[in-house]
Amino acid sequence: xxxxxxxxxxxxxxxTARGLLHAVDDVSFxxxxxxxxxxxxxxxxxxxxLGRVIVHLLDSTDGQIIFEGRDITHVKGRELKKVREDMxxxxxxxxxxxxxxxxxxxxxSEPLRLSxxxxxSEIYDETQKVMxxxxxxxxxxxxxxxxxxxxxxxRVGIGRALALNPRFVVCDEPVSALDVSIQAQILNLIKELQxxxxxxxxxITHDLSVVKHISHDICVMYLGQLVETSPSDELFEKPLHPxxxxxxxxxxxxxxxxxxxxxxxxxxVVSPINPSPGCRFAxxxxxxxxxxxxAQILExxxxxxxxxxxxxxxxxxxxx
Amino acid sequence: xxxxxKNRKGSSPFMLTFQxxxxxxxxxxxxxxxxxxxxxxIFAEYIMPYPYDKADFMATFAKPSREHLFGTDDLxxxxxxxxxxxxxxxxxxxxxxxxxxxxxxxxxxxxxxxFGGWVDNxxxxxxxxxxxxxxxxxxxxxxxxxxxxxxxxxxxxxxxxIPSFSRMMRASILNVRKMEYLEAASSINCSSxxxxxxxxxxxxxxxxxxQATMSVAAAILIAAGLxxxxxxxxxxxxxxxxxxxxxxxxxxxxPHLVLxxxxxxxxxxxxxxxxxxxxxxxxxxxxxD
Amino acid sequence: xxxNIKQNNTEDILLSVKNLTVQYTAGGSVIHAxxxxxxxxxxxxxxxxxxxxGAGKTTIARAIMRVLPDPPARIxxxxxxxxxxxxxxxxxxxxxxxxxxKISMIFQDPMTALNPIxxxxxxxxxxxxxxxxxxxxxxxxxxxxxxxxxxxIVRDRYHEYPHxxxxxxxxxxxxxxxxxxxxxxxxxxxxxxxxxxTIQAQVLDMMTRLKEQYxxxxxxxxxxxxxxxxxxxxxxxxxxxxxxxxxxxxxxFDHPVHPYTVGLFDxxxxxHRKTDMLYTIPGSPPDPSDLPxxxxxxxxxxxxxxxxRSRGIPMKEVRPGHFCRxxxxxxxxxxxxxxxxxxxxxxxxxxxxxxxxGCDC
Numbered sequence: 003x004x005x006x007x008x009x010x011x012x013x014x015x016x017x018t019a020r021g022l023l024h025a026v027d028d029v030s031f032x033x034x035x036x037x038x039x040x041x042x043x044x045x046x047x048x049x050x051x052l053g054r055v056i057v058h059l060l061d062s063t064d065g066q067i068i069f070e071g072r073d074i075t076h077v078k079g080r081e082l083k084k085v086r087e088d089m090x091x092x093x094x095x096x097x098x099x100x101x102x103x104x105x106x107x108x109x110x111s112e113p114l115r116l117s118x119x120x121x122x123s124e125i126y127d128e129t130q131k132v133m134x135x136x137x138x139x140x141x142x143x144x145x146x147x148x149x150x151x152x153x154x155x156x157r158v159g160i161g162r163a164l165a166l167n168p169r170f171v172v173c174d175e176p177v178s179a180l181d182v183s184i185q186a187q188i189l190n191l192i193k194e195l196q197x198x199x200x201x202x203x204x205x206i207t208h209d210l211s212v213v214k215h216i217s218h219d220i221c222v223m224y225l226g227q228l229v230e231t232s233p234s235d236e237l238f239e240k241p242l243h244p245x246x247x248x249x250x251x252x253x254x255x256x257x258x259x260x261x262x263x264x265x266x267x268x269x270x271v272v273s274p275i276n277p278s279p280g281c282r283f284a285x286x287x288x289x290x291x292x293x294x295x296x297a298q299i300l301e302x303x304x305x306x307x308x309x310x311x312x313x314x315x316x317x318x319x320x321x322x
Numbered sequence: 323x324x325x326x327x328k329n330r331k332g333s334s335p336f337m338l339t340f341q342x343x344x345x346x347x348x349x350x351x352x353x354x355x356x357x358x359x360x361x362x363x364i365f366a367e368y369i370m371p372y373p374y375d376k377a378d379f380m381a382t383f384a385k386p387s388r389e390h391l392f393g394t395d396d397l398x399x400x401x402x403x404x405x406x407x408x409x410x411x412x413x414x415x416x417x418x419x420x421x422x423x424x425x426x427x428x429x430x431x432x433x434x435x436x437f438g439g440w441v442d443n444x445x446x447x448x449x450x451x452x453x454x455x456x457x458x459x460x461x462x463x464x465x466x467x468x469x470x471x472x473x474x475x476x477x478x479x480x481x482x483x484i485p486s487f488s489r490m491m492r493a494s495i496l497n498v499r500k501m502e503y504l505e506a507a508s509s510i511n512c513s514s515x516x517x518x519x520x521x522x523x524x525x526x527x528x529x530x531x532x533q534a535t536m537s538v539a540a541a542i543l544i545a546a547g548l549x550x551x552x553x554x555x556x557x558x559x560x561x562x563x564x565x566x567x568x569x570x571x572x573x574x575x576x577p578h579l580v581l582x583x584x585x586x587x588x589x590x591x592x593x594x595x596x597x598x599x600x601x602x603x604x605x606x607x608x609x610x611d
Numbered sequence: 612x613x614x615n616i617k618q619n620n621t622e623d624i625l626l627s628v629k630n631l632t633v634q635y636t637a638g639g640s641v642i643h644a645x646x647x648x649x650x651x652x653x654x655x656x657x658x659x660x661x662x663x664x665g666a667g668k669t670t671i672a673r674a675i676m677r678v679l680p681d682p683p684a685r686i687x688x689x690x691x692x693x694x695x696x697x698x699x700x701x702x703x704x705x706x707x708x709x710x711x712x713k714i715s716m717i718f719q720d721p722m723t724a725l726n727p728i729x730x731x732x733x734x735x736x737x738x739x740x741x742x743x744x745x746x747x748x749x750x751x752x753x754x755x756x757x758x759x760x761x762x763x764i765v766r767d768r769y770h771e772y773p774h775x776x777x778x779x780x781x782x783x784x785x786x787x788x789x790x791x792x793x794x795x796x797x798x799x800x801x802x803x804x805x806x807x808x809t810i811q812a813q814v815l816d817m818m819t820r821l822k823e824q825y826x827x828x829x830x831x832x833x834x835x836x837x838x839x840x841x842x843x844x845x846x847x848x849x850x851x852x853x854x855x856x857x858x859x860x861x862x863x864f865d866h867p868v869h870p871y872t873v874g875l876f877d878x879x880x881x882x883h884r885k886t887d888m889l890y891t892i893p894g895s896p897p898d899p900s901d902l903p904x905x906x907x908x909x910x911x912x913x914x915x916x917x918x919x920r921s922r923g924i925p926m927k928e929v930r931p932g933h934f935c936r937x938x939x940x941x942x943x944x945x946x947x948x949x950x951x952x953x954x955x956x957x958x959x960x961x962x963x964x965x966x967x968x969g970c971d972c
Binding site for chain 1: 808810811813815861875876888
Binding site for chain 1: 500501502503505506507508509510511512520521524525
C-alpha cells in the first residue's frame with residue numbers, strides 16, 4: 003500500500019533559557035493510506051509537537067515531510083492552503099478547542115466557507131451533512147459550546163476537522179479529557195469514519211489501551227526520539243525496548259486474577275534540553291551499560307518491528 | 323450543570339451574561355440609576371425646572387425650598403437645573419474619553435499582544451512611560467498644554483487612560499492566544515485578520531467592558547477634579563466638578579452649594595461602579611454554569 | 612435520623628456513612644450532588660469510589676472531611692461515623708483536631724497543593740509541628756527528613772522549592788505529608804490522574820506500601836477501573852450522586868450486576884483482547900439539577916422498564932455483601948456471564964456476546 007504521509011529525519015528544536023529543547027529529534031516513519039499510526043509516550047516526549055509540525059501548525063527545524071509523494075516541508079501561501087485542506091488536526095481539550103462565542107453550526111461551517119469550494123447556498127446543507135456524520139443532532143446546531151458536554155464538543159471538533167474530507171488527520175489525545183463511557187463513543191466514531199471514508203489517522207495518546215484498540219501500527223516515543231515502532235498487536239505481545247516493556251507493565255489492568263509483574267522505573271522524566279548523544283532512557287533503564295552512552299540506531303529486530311536499543315537482542319534472549 | 327436546553331432562545335453568551343446580571347440585585351440597581359442618569363442627560367432641557375443659566379439676583383443662596391428643590395447658588399441659579407444640565411457635560415466627558423481610550427487601547431493592545439516580539443516591546447515601553455505619570459497629573463499637564471475647555475478635557479482624559487486599556491487588552495489577548503481554537507482556526511486556513519476579528523477579539527473584550535464602566539466613573543471624578551482646579555469645563559457651563567469648585571468659597575455658610583453636586587457625583591460614580599462590578603461577575607467564565 | 616443506634620459490629624468498622632445527602636444551590640436551581648449514600652469502611656482496607664466526572668465522588672469525600680463550601684453546598688441529611696463519633700454533629704473546633712490527625716486528604720492536582728514560596732522541608736515540618744506540639748525543633752527536622760526519604764526522595768532535596776520538583780515527586784511529597792501524622796483514614800481524590808503512567812505506577816506502589824506499613828484505611832476516588840483493581844479491597848460505583856453497586860473487589864469485578872457497572876467495564880478497551888467496536892453506554896450522564904425520575908440510569912439503560920422510571924430504586928443485596936440498586940438485578944445476575952468466564956472463553960464468541968449487547972453510538 004502507498005504511504006500517504008512519510009516523515010524523514012524530522013527535527014523540531016525550541017530555544018529556551020537553558021538551551022535548545024530537542025522536542026522532536028530525528029524522527030522517521032510512514033503512515034499508509036486508510037490506516038492508523040499510534041504515537042505513544044509520556045507527557046513532554048514531543049508527541050504533540052510532532053503532530054503539529056506535520057500539519058504545519060509549527061515549522062520544522064530540519065527534515066522532510068512527504069505527503070502523497072510530494073515534499074511539503076516548506077510549502078507556503080496557496081500551496082499551504084491546499085495542504086491544510088488535506089491534513090487536519092483534532093485537539094485534546096474539547097473545552098478550549100472551540101470558540102465559545104460561535105455556535106456549533108458556525109464552527110463547523112467555517113472551514114467550508116474558507117475553502118471557497120462551496121456556494122453560500124450549499125454551505126448550509128454541507129454543514130448539515132457533516133453534523134450527521136459525526137452524530138450531532140440538528141437541534142444543537144444553534145447551541146453554543148458551553149451548552150454541550152465534553153463528548154458532544156469533541157464531536158464538533160471532529161466535524162470541523164473532517165468537513166473538507168481530508169485524507170490525513172492527526173488526533174492529539176482526542177479522548178483523554180473524556181469520561182470512559184464517552185471515550186468509547188468517540189473511539190468508535192473515529193473507527194467508523196476511517197472505515198467509511200478511508201482517512202489515515204495519526205493517533206497521539208498516552209493511554210496504551212486506547213492506542214492498542216485504535217491503531218494498526220504504533221510508535222513509542224521517549225524524550226523526542228522513537229524508541230520502538232511495530233505493528234500494534236506485536237508490540238503488545240512482545241515489546242522489545244526496555245522502555246516499552248515498562249510502559250506496558252505500568253498500565254493498571256482490570257484483570258484481577260492474573261497479576262502481572264510490574265517493572266517499576268526509577269527516576270523521573272527529564273526534559274531534553276541539550277541532550278547528550280547517548281540513549282535518553284539510559285538514566286532510568288534497568289539494563290543501562292556503557293554502550294548506552296553512544297547514539298542508538300533504530301534497527302529492524304523482527305519483520306517490521308524496529309527498536310533503538312543496543313542491548314535489545316541480549317535483553318529479549320535473557321527473557322526467553 | 324451541563325446541558326440545560328430549556329430556553330434555547332436566551333442562550334447566546336450575551337443573553338446569558340444579561341441573565342446573570344439580572345440575578346445580581348446590586349448590579350441591577352446600579353444599571354437602573356446609570357440608565358436614569360443617561361435619560362436625564364438626554365432630556366435635560368425638558369426636565370429642568372429653570373434654564374440652567376438664568377440668574378435670579380433676588381434669590382441668591384436660597385436654601386432648598388419648594389421653588390428651588392436644591393436651593394440656588396451665588397448668582398441665584400437653580401442648583402437642580404444646573405445639576406440636570408450638567409449631567410450632559412459630566413457623562414459626555416466620561417463616555418467620550420473612555421470610548422476614545424478603549425479604541426486606542428484595543429488597537430495598541432491587540433497589535434502588541436497578537437504579534438509580540440519587538441512590536442510588543444516598543445508599544446509597551448512607550449505606554450510604560452505614560453503610565454509612570456499618575457493619571458491626574460498627566461491630565462493636568464495635558465490640559466495645561468492644550469488649554470482648558472470641554473474638548474481638551476476629553477482629550478486629556480483619553481490620553482491618560484489609554485495605557486491601562488492597552489495593557490488590559492494585551493493581557494487578555496495573551497490569555498486567548500493559548501487557546502486551541504486559534505490553532506484550529508489556522509489549521510482551517512483562517513487569515514491573521516480573520517483570526518483576530520472572529521476568534522480573538524470577541525473572547526478578549528469582556529474584561530475591557532468591565533474596565534470601561536468603571537473608568538467612566540473614574541473619568542467623571544477626574545473631570546470634576548480638573549474643573550475644580552479650573553482646567554476643565556469653564557463657567558458658566560454647569561459641569562458637576564465646576565459647580566463644586568465655584569461653591570467651595572461659600573461652604574461654611576451655604577453648604578448646599580457643594581453638598582448637592584457632591585452627592586450627585588457620588589451617586590453617579592457609585593452606580594457605575596456597582597454596575598461594573600456586577601458586569602465583571604456576570605462575565606467571569608469561572609462562574610459560568 | 613432516628614436510627615442513631617450503636618452498631619453492634621463497630622469493632623472493625625472505622626468509617627460508616629449513612630444516608631448522606633448533599634445539595635448545591637446555584638442560581639435558583641438545586642443540584643443533587645449526593646443522594647442517600649451509605650457505606651462502611653473496615654479498618655485497614657481501601658474502598659474505591661468509581662464514577663464519571665460530576666457523579667459526586669469528590670463531594671462525598673469533602674463531606675466526610677467537612678470542607679464543603681457552605682453556601683453553595685449544604686449537607687441535607689445523614690450521618691458520618693468515624694470510630695463511632697458522628698462527624699456532622701461535632702463543633703468546627705473539634706473537627707479541626709480530627710482533620711489532619713485522624714483524616715487526611717490528597718487532592719488531584721499536585722501542582723497547586725504545595726505553597727510555592729516555602730521549601731519542601733519547611734512544609735513537611737509545618738505539618739508535623741501542627742500535630743505534634745511537644746516535639747523539639749531538631750526532632751521535627753529529623754522526622755521530616757525521615758518522611759521525605761520514606762517516599763524515595765533524597766535528603767539533599769530537603770531545602771528545594773516545589774517548582775524544582777516534578778509532578779510525581781510533588782505528589783509523593785503530598786502523600787508523605789498526608790501520612791505524616793499517621794491518620795486512621797486517608798481520602799485520596801484521583802491522586803494519580805495528573806501523572807504519567809510510569810510515574811503513576813511508582814506512586815500507586817508507594818501508596819500501597821505506606822498504607823500497609825501504617826495500617827491506614829483509605830478511600831480511593833478514581834475513574835479508572837484499573838487503579839481500583841490494583842489498590843482497592845472493595846468498590847462502590849457512583850452514578851448521579853448515588854451508589855448503584857457496592858461489593859468486594861473480587862465479587863464486583865467477577866460478577867458486575869448493575870447495567871452501568873457492566874457498561875463501564877465493557878467500554879474500556881482491553882489490551883488483552885481484540886475488538887472491532889467498543890461497547891458504548893448511549894447518551895451522557897444526567898444533569899444533576901434535573902435528574903430523571905425513578906432510576907437515574909434508566910434513560911441510558913436498555914433493560915429499563917416503566918417500573919424503573921416510576922419510582923426510586925432501593926438497594927438490594929443480590930449476593931452476600933454485594934448490593935445493587937437495580938430492579939432487574941436478579942434476572943441480570945443470571946443473564947450476565949461472569950467476567951472471568953468471558954476472559955477465558957474463546958475471544959470470538961465473547962465478541963459476539965458483546966456484539967449482541969449492541970454498540971449504539
